[in-house]
Amino acid sequence: MPVQVPPPAPLRDLRDHGSGGGAPNLNQQSPRFWEIFFEVYEALPRQGPGNRASAAKALGLCRELPPSPAILDLGCGVGGHLAFTDAVWRKEDPLAEVKASFELDYPAMGWVHDILSAIAACGFSLLGHFTLPDEAWWDDFYAPMQRRIEELRGKYAANRQALDVLRQLAREPEMHRLYSDYYAYEFFVARRR
Numbered sequence: 422m423p424v425q426v427p428p429p430a431p432l433r434d435l436r437d438h439g440s441g442g443g444a445p446n447l448n449q450q451s452p453r454f455w456e457i458f459f460e461v462y463e464a465l466p467r468q469g470p471g472n473r474a475s476a477a478k479a480l481g482l483c484r485e486l487p488p489s490p491a492i493l494d495l496g497c498g499v500g501g502h503l504a505f506t507d508a509v510w511r512k513e514d515p516l517a518e519v520k521a522s523f524e525l526d527y528p529a530m531g532w533v534h535d536i537l538s539a540i541a542a543c544g545f546s547l548l549g550h551f552t553l554p555d556e557a558w559w560d561d562f563y564a565p566m567q568r569r570i571e572e573l574r575g576k577y578a579a580n581r582q583a584l585d586v587l588r589q590l591a592r593e594p595e596m597h598r599l600y601s602d603y604y605a606y607e608f609f610v611a612r613r614r
Contacts, residue, residue, distance in 0.1 A: 457573070457586040464569050466561040470606045471506065475557050479504045482549040482610040501613045503545060506553065506606045509533050515603040522596060523604070533607055545611035553606040563594035 450458075462468050480492075483502045492499045508523070508530050515523075523530050533550065540547055570587050577583035 453582055454586050454589075457577075457583055458590065460573060461566060461569050461587075461590055465565045468562075469506075470553055470558045470562050472553075472557040472561055475551075475553050475608055478551065479549075479608050479610050484548065484612070502548070502610060503612070504608070504610045506608050507536055509536065509605055509607045510603065511605050512603045516600065519596070519600045519603045530604075536607065536609060540609065540611045544614050546614050548610045548612055550607055550609045553608060555601070557606070558597060558601070563597060567591070567594055 483490075483499065483504070486499070486502075490499055508527060510530060510532050537547060537550075570591050574584065574587055577587065
């Protein structure tokens with residue numbers, strides 16, 4: 422049985438909700454956590470899963486664009502189009518560790534059909550959707566994140582609090598490596614009706 426989610430609200434429910442499973446509860450962190458968090462993330466080529474090939478594929482789903490369209494922000498809209506990614510469940514009954522991770526940071530995470538219903542309820546027509554490929558998680562996000570965490574472990578070798586934060590942050594790519602068959606990032610492209 423699919424995860425129950427509240428009825429779709431206006432477009433606020435169509436925003437990108439984060440970077441996937443295994444992340445620490447971001448709502449209950451100390452100022453020191455945030456210092457280290459930004460020291461890791463600001464050095465990354467991307468702050469979440471994605472890649473140029475997926476962005477190009479999504480842009481290719483947009484119809485009736487001018488010859489040289491201006492894109493405000495992929496994940497936002499262009500010429501009445503809306504393109505965004507969202508975390509979705511892929512398997513029924515995820516392992517307790519996976520479910521607990523997402524319940525902390527994204528308790529309303531649903532299924533592809535939930536997002537499709539929200540798109541329709543908000544007055545959009547779906548132009549297409551696809552699951553981000555594995556390289557979209559690793560090439561410009563998790564692999565650089567792991568390298569950055571290792572760098573900072575050296576810098577903070579004598580700082581137990583910083584090392585604890587780095588250990589927390591390192592859980593996310595490890596969780597994805599072990600359990601990515603339970604969840605994914607889906608790219609959606611829609612257009613205002």
